[in-house]
Amino acid sequence: MEAKSTSKDDYDQVKKDLQQLREDMATLTKTVSESQKGNISSLRDEIRRESRQVLDQAVNKGSEALNQARSVGDKAVHDVEHKVEERPFLSILLMFLAGVLVGKLLDR
Template sequence: MDKQTAQGDYANVKEDLQVLRDDIAALTKSVAEGQKDRANSLKDEISRETRSVLDQLRKRGDEVFTRATEAGSKGVESVEHKIEERPFLSIILMFLAGVIVGKMLDR
């Protein structure tokens, strides 16, 4: 009878260990799925923030480009106005600039 009781106890322990293994496997799977969901959520949040920052940078870049274009246009208009005011002086200055650049390139 002791042998039969020991075998019954052994079988019970074996069954309990199997149930424990199954529970641990289910818990591990549940934790892994939870982490995967959390990682996906973080990925989505990072994507949203990145898009937002890129949109802001694009807007600022457009504003800077517009300002630079306007400043360039104003500069060109200013130079044109100065040339119209003093055409002879402008021709002399351009000639001198050409001579200086030519001398620099000869070296």
């Protein structure tokens, strides 16, 4: 009889061990899942932060380029105005010739 009770005790112990193993696996899975959610959340926040920084840098560089282009354009307009004021007859003659040239190109 003693052999039966020993094997029954061993069987019960194996069942308990398997149940404990299941519980441990469930706890481990839950812990890993929560950890990964935390990692994903922190990665998402980091990506958002870096995206904002890149967008801000792009906006700043775009604004700088626009300001520089405006400055160069204003200078060019001022230079042309100055040249027209210095030599109005020559400017009128050049505009007339440019108009004739454009007219001939459009006739074709």
